[in-house]
Amino acid sequence: MNTTAPPAPVAAAADYRQMFGLLPTGVTAITGLTDEGKPMGFVVGTFQSLSLEPALVTFCVDKSSSTWPTLRNLGRFTANILSTGQLPVCRSLARKGEDKFTGIDYSESPIGTPRIDGATAWIDCQVVSEVVAGDHYMIVGSVSSMEAGAGEALVFRGGKFGEFTLWPTPDPTQKAETK
Numbered sequence: 001m002n003t004t005a006p007p008a009p010v011a012a013a014a015d016y017r018q019m020f021g022l023l024p025t026g027v028t029a030i031t032g033l034t035d036e037g038k039p040m041g042f043v044v045g046t047f048q049s050l051s052l053e054p055a056l057v058t059f060c061v062d063k064s065s066s067t068w069p070t071l072r073n074l075g076r077f078t079a080n081i082l083s084t085g086q087l088p089v090c091r092s093l094a095r096k097g098e099d100k101f102t103g104i105d106y107s108e109s110p111i112g113t114p115r116i117d118g119a120t121a122w123i124d125c126q127v128v129s130e131v132v133a134g135d136h137y138m139i140v141g142s143v144s145s146m147e148a149g150a151g152e153a154l155v156f157r158g159g160k161f162g163e164f165t166l167w168p169t170p171d172p173t174q175k176a177e178t179k
């Protein structure tokens, strides 16, 4: 592999955003605790499974995040996969500022991190590594515990929120059976 290839031309930020806006993502709240035990969190669209054996997950966080340094210090987090009924939770945790958790109900995970009530799933993780990648950090977490909640996952695409619609069965791309 040629490792000395020149980098691809830099995309304009608007084009880059528009292009990746075509790809739907889930909406996940990364939550943890302050040194004083107060819940805190932020929203990512970049949470993904990474490895099965061992069970690893990943997400990317902007270097300007005010929450991540505290969670990094804590060394653990819960990834709360938000459900279609949790747009207010998403909006609250996706803003900047103190007390983003006001009005958000949660319970404690087996590793002591906040699990937001009403999420589709909770994945409790230990931070195992962090890679600097441009203006973001790529975080890798190892899964300590997890549990399915209820409801359907909230979906984000092109700056809008929605839900996933299953195709009717049979698969419409398959030809109808001939008699």
Ligand SMILES: Cc1cc2nc3c(=O)[nH]c(=O)nc-3n(C[C@H](O)[C@H](O)[C@H](O)COP(=O)(O)O)c2cc1C
Pocket (backbone or CB within 6 Å): 027, 041, 042, 043, 044, 045, 046, 047, 060, 061, 062, 064, 065, 066, 067, 068, 090, 093, 094, 095, 096, 097, 156
């Ligand atoms: C749907 C959605 C997806 C987002 N994805 C990411 C992401 O993957 N990484 C990131 O750093 N910020 C992402 N954000 C923005 C953060 O949630 C936002 O900047 C947040 O205010 C950061 O809070 P903090 O500074 O308290 O950490 C996303 C926001 C929304 C609404």
